Amino acid sequence: xxxxIIRRLLISIVLLFFISLISFFIITLTPGSPYPWGELNPxxxxxxxxxxxxxxxxxxxxxxxxxxxxxxxFTGELRSIKDxxxxxxxxxxxxxxxxxxxxxxxxxxxxxxxxxxxxGARYAGRPPDVITSILAxxxxxxxxxxxxxxxxxxxxxxxxxxxLGTHTIGVTFANGxxxxxxxxxxxxxxxxxxxxxxxxxxxxxxxxxxxETLREDYIRTARAxxxxxxxxxxxxxxxxxxxxxxxxxxxxLPALIGGAVIIENIFAYPGMGRxxxxxxxxxxxxxxxxxxxxxxxxxxxxxxxxxxxxxxVDPRVRLE
Amino acid sequence: MITTTPEPLPAAAASPxxxxxxxxxxxxxxLFALGLVCLLGVVALTFFIxxxxxxxxxxxxxATNLERKLMxxxxxxxxxxxxxxxxxxxxxxxxxxISLTVGFVAVFVSLSIGVTVGAVAGYFGKWVDNLIMxxxxxxxxxxxxxxxxxxxxxxxxxxxxxxxxxxLVSWTGTARLVRAEFLTLRESAYVQAxxxxxQRGPKIIFRHLLPNAAAPILVTxxxxxxxxxxxxxxxxxxxxxxxxxxxxxxxIIADGKTYILDAWWxxxxxxxAILLAALSFYLTGDALRQAVETRSERQ
Numbered sequence: 001x002x003x004x005i006i007r008r009l010l011i012s013i014v015l016l017f018f019i020s021l022i023s024f025f026i027i028t029l030t031p032g033s034p035y036p037w038g039e040l041n042p043x044x045x046x047x048x049x050x051x052x053x054x055x056x057x058x059x060x061x062x063x064x065x066x067x068x069x070x071x072x073x074f075t076g077e078l079r080s081i082k083d084x085x086x087x088x089x090x091x092x093x094x095x096x097x098x099x100x101x102x103x104x105x106x107x108x109x110x111x112x113x114x115x116x117x118x119x120g121a122r123y124a125g126r127p128p129d130v131i132t133s134i135l136a137x138x139x140x141x142x143x144x145x146x147x148x149x150x151x152x153x154x155x156x157x158x159x160x161x162x163x164l165g166t167h168t169i170g171v172t173f174a175n176g177x178x179x180x181x182x183x184x185x186x187x188x189x190x191x192x193x194x195x196x197x198x199x200x201x202x203x204x205x206x207x208x209x210x211x212e213t214l215r216e217d218y219i220r221t222a223r224a225x226x227x228x229x230x231x232x233x234x235x236x237x238x239x240x241x242x243x244x245x246x247x248x249x250x251x252x253l254p255a256l257i258g259g260a261v262i263i264e265n266i267f268a269y270p271g272m273g274r275x276x277x278x279x280x281x282x283x284x285x286x287x288x289x290x291x292x293x294x295x296x297x298x299x300x301x302x303x304x305x306x307x308x309x310x311x312x313v314d315p316r317v318r319l320e
Numbered sequence: 321m322i323t324t325t326p327e328p329l330p331a332a333a334a335s336p337x338x339x340x341x342x343x344x345x346x347x348x349x350x351l352f353a354l355g356l357v358c359l360l361g362v363v364a365l366t367f368f369i370x371x372x373x374x375x376x377x378x379x380x381x382x383a384t385n386l387e388r389k390l391m392x393x394x395x396x397x398x399x400x401x402x403x404x405x406x407x408x409x410x411x412x413x414x415x416x417x418i419s420l421t422v423g424f425v426a427v428f429v430s431l432s433i434g435v436t437v438g439a440v441a442g443y444f445g446k447w448v449d450n451l452i453m454x455x456x457x458x459x460x461x462x463x464x465x466x467x468x469x470x471x472x473x474x475x476x477x478x479x480x481x482x483x484x485x486x487x488l489v490s491w492t493g494t495a496r497l498v499r500a501e502f503l504t505l506r507e508s509a510y511v512q513a514x515x516x517x518x519q520r521g522p523k524i525i526f527r528h529l530l531p532n533a534a535a536p537i538l539v540t541x542x543x544x545x546x547x548x549x550x551x552x553x554x555x556x557x558x559x560x561x562x563x564x565x566x567x568x569x570x571x572i573i574a575d576g577k578t579y580i581l582d583a584w585w586x587x588x589x590x591x592x593a594i595l596l597a598a599l600s601f602y603l604t605g606d607a608l609r610q611a612v613e614t615r616s617e618r619q
Contacts, residue, residue: 011454014454015454015457015458015461018454018455018457018458018459019458019461019462022458022459022462023462026467026470026471026474027470027474030471030474030475031475130349133606134349134603137599137602137603137606138595138599140546140598140602141546141550141594141595141598141599141602142595143550143553143554143557143570143591143594143595143598144554145553145554145557145573146573146587146590146591146594146595149573149577149580149587149591150587150588150591152580153580153581153584153587156581250460253463254460254461254462254463254464255463255464255465256463257463257466258463258464258465258466258467258468259465260463261463261465261466261469261558262465262554262557262558265558273466276466276469276470277469277558280469280470280473280560281473283473283474285474288470288474291466292462292466292467292470295462295463295466296458296461296462296463297461299461299462299463300461303461
């Protein structure tokens with residue numbers, strides 16, 4: 001167990017190194033002006049450009065630039081081009097909102113994906129399975145921004161579901177519970193829309209895994225014992241869905257965080273996705289490097305936790 | 321779908337491709353989806369050619385008519401008009417080729433990279449494999465859409481850049497798949513035999529390994545197209561897609577969102593087009609996967 005965790009930690013450190021290289025290279029190797037203003041903007045003098053290059057170490061060779069950026073990132077000294085505030089601080093401000101949104105969407109994806117997938121597998125090949133399969137593909141094919149607008153029209157006109165921000169503005173709540181409920185009430189719609197694709201992907205994954213499991217010898221044994229099909233299915237086979245559930249976390253997180261860029265914009269939700277979009281608009285590349293790095297590192301952490309959790313749940317893993 | 325045999329052979333003697341084709345033909349949903357894909361291709365190509373020939377049909381997609389702005393669907397403008405009085409139906413047809421071009425070419429780029437990288441990792445194994453797969457794992461940690469958005473914004477949005485960036489970001493799945501296939505196939509008797517006969521790496525890769533991994537590669541390719549279409553639509557929606565005045569399904573929605581409460585047709589129809597296009601590719605790909613999966617056959 002300990003050896004397993006240590007091994008996973010070592011691999012994660014290697015991955016983190018590659019992640020840092022990749023986030024650095026997206027910014028430096030892409031052709032195009034490094035300046036937040038236009039390359040040919042006549043109002044920007046050569047001096048300003050030189051000071052800018054020196055300040056962000058753009059006059060140094062690539063490997064030194066990488067060293068500077070990573071050092072600044074880890075010491076918290078990396079500053080945004082736009083407002084010169086430390087990038088990590090800007091990200092930290094957005095982190096709670098992002099976690100709530102993405103973990104909410106993740107929970108929805110895993111739970112509804114499990115239900116839909118198990119339901120499909122239970123009726124494999126029969127009409128309920130065909131219908132849920134098509135439904136799953138419709139979910140995957142739905143553009144999130146489109147659903148957001150369609151739902152927003154409906155909800156603004158016919159229901160009181162909030163579609164902007166994280167909390168009701170200008171209202172003081174009596175107690176913490178009400179504040180909490182207000183937050184969840186606000187995050188519900190964006191999280192649900194964000195989860196649509198995840199539910200579908202996860203359901204396909206669970207369905208395939210369940211059908212695979214049903215071919216195992218121990219299922220045949222259970223049936224041979226004379227257990228009824230429901231007991232075989234829900235007691236014996238379903239347990240093996242822990243594996244795709246946990247792998248699902250690693251698969252879904254990058255897609256969720258990426259999709260959140262669009263959803264957060266539509267719902268004026270102050271998360272990291274919105275910060276990213278603002279940074280993109282301003283070509284604020286220190287923020288972009290940091291955001292790409294931090295989000296990828298978060299996904300890595302999520303995977304690591306999932307792996308460890310998995311080893312705790314499934315004794316077979318420890319032997320590997 | 322991949323290859324056709326002149327006439328159906330008896331089941332026992334049929335090649336795997338022929339059996340796959342037979343199974344695909346039996347899948348009604350798959351056939352219907354494939355039909356939609358073909359229809360979409362024909363529509364996109366037709367209106368692309370019409371546009372290049374300068375034939376404005378049913379209307380010029382970029383002609384403005386401020387007297388008829390934000391008109392709901394009627395007999396003149398079948399799907400209504402936008403805030404500049406441009407015909408939404410014409411713009412949808414005109415934008416179709418953008419989505420499909422991005423879909424197909426980005427998949428081509430990502431397949432080229434993915435197959436090469438996966439083949440190298442799977443064939444050589446050992447530390448080469450280890451190094452490559454760690455890099456793949458690292459890339460897979462990145463939130464895909466944000467990575468694409470960052471890169472496109474930095475390079476500058478154009479159809480060429482969008483295709484390259486989507487292709488460069490989305491090859492990891494293919495690489496993993498090809499590697500896994502190669503690792504299994506490498507140990508098979510016929511590859512051992514080829515090696516014993518003195519055949520070299522490239523020949524083994526291209527003659528023996530790749531053709532045998534072709535089926536799952538084809539499936540990922542088909543399933544990759546809608547991913548690219550959706551990514552392009554998202555980019556267009558955020559203003560980093562193919563630039564106006566060229567109509568794309570994403571930017572019609574982006575322009576229309578300002579008039580959301582007055583002009584629902586600006587949101588509804590382009591979104592339906594994206595949904596339908598992506599869905600038909602997904603269903604085709606899934607039917608194809610079921611058709612080539614040999615596992616179910618053995619059972």
